[in-house]
Amino acid sequence: MAIKIQRSNRQVANFQSTPVSAASLPVFQIAAQVESGVKGLLAPIEKARKQTKVQEDKNKFRILRNETLPVISKALRKYSNSDISKLSNFIKDLDPKNFTNLLDGQSKEVKNLFNNYLSDTIDKNYDGLYAKIISNHTEQSYLNDQNFLIEQDKDLASNDPKTRITA
Numbered sequence: 001m002a003i004k005i006q007r008s009n010r011q012v013a014n015f016q017s018t019p020v021s022a023a024s025l026p027v028f029q030i031a032a033q034v035e036s037g038v039k040g041l042l043a044p045i046e047k048a049r050k051q052t053k054v055q056e057d058k059n060k061f062r063i064l065r066n067e068t069l070p071v072i073s074k075a076l077r078k079y080s081n082s083d084i085s086k087l088s089n090f091i092k093d094l095d096p097k098n099f100t101n102l103l104d105g106q107s108k109e110v111k112n113l114f115n116n117y118l119s120d121t122i123d124k125n126y127d128g129l130y131a132k133i134i135s136n137h138t139e140q141s142y143l144n145d146q147n148f149l150i151e152q153d154k155d156l157a158s159n160d161p162k163t164r165i166t167a
Contacts, residue, residue, distance in 0.1 A: 054109075061113040064102050072121055080132045087129060094118050 075093045079086065096103070096115045103111050155163050 057107060057109040057113065060106060060110045061117070064099075064106070064110070064114050065117055067102060068099065076125060076129065079129050081136060082133065084130070084133055087126070087133065090126065090129060091122055094122055 072094065075090055078093075079090045096111075096118055099114070099118075103114060106114075155166065158164050
């Protein structure tokens with residue numbers, strides 16, 4: 001009696017990985033929701049930080065403006081009694097390059113505010129200085145003419161006939 005050994009045709013099944021792509025989708029959705037939530041929480045903080053920065057820049061500008069008021073007042077007084085030809089020096093005196101020591105270390109916004117302030121100061125005062133100088137010259141010319149006429153009147157009233165005739 002012979003024993004027949006039959007060989008099995010069975011094989012080990014191929015490995016099948018667990019499908020995780022469907023599980024990862026909710027993770028990404030959750031992450032996106034968490035990110036939008038964090039952004040929502042941080043948005044008011046960021047907005048407040050920007051508004052605070054703007055206010056701090058304005059405060060620094062006001063300090064700089066107050067420090068330059070004596071220089072600007074001096075320039076206004078200096079040129080209100082000068083010649084027209086020297087009035088262009090008023091613009092040179094208020095050039096932002098003359099205030100670099102004050103602007104060192106300041107932010108771009110503060111520098112822009114300060115430069116705009118200097119430009120506005122020149123714009124507002126240049127015409128007034130020009131008019132003041134013209135007014136001073138006109139007044140001086142009037143006084144000179146008046147003094148000349150007074151001298152002529154004195155000469156007309158002189159006891160010396162030659163002086164009277166010349167006058």
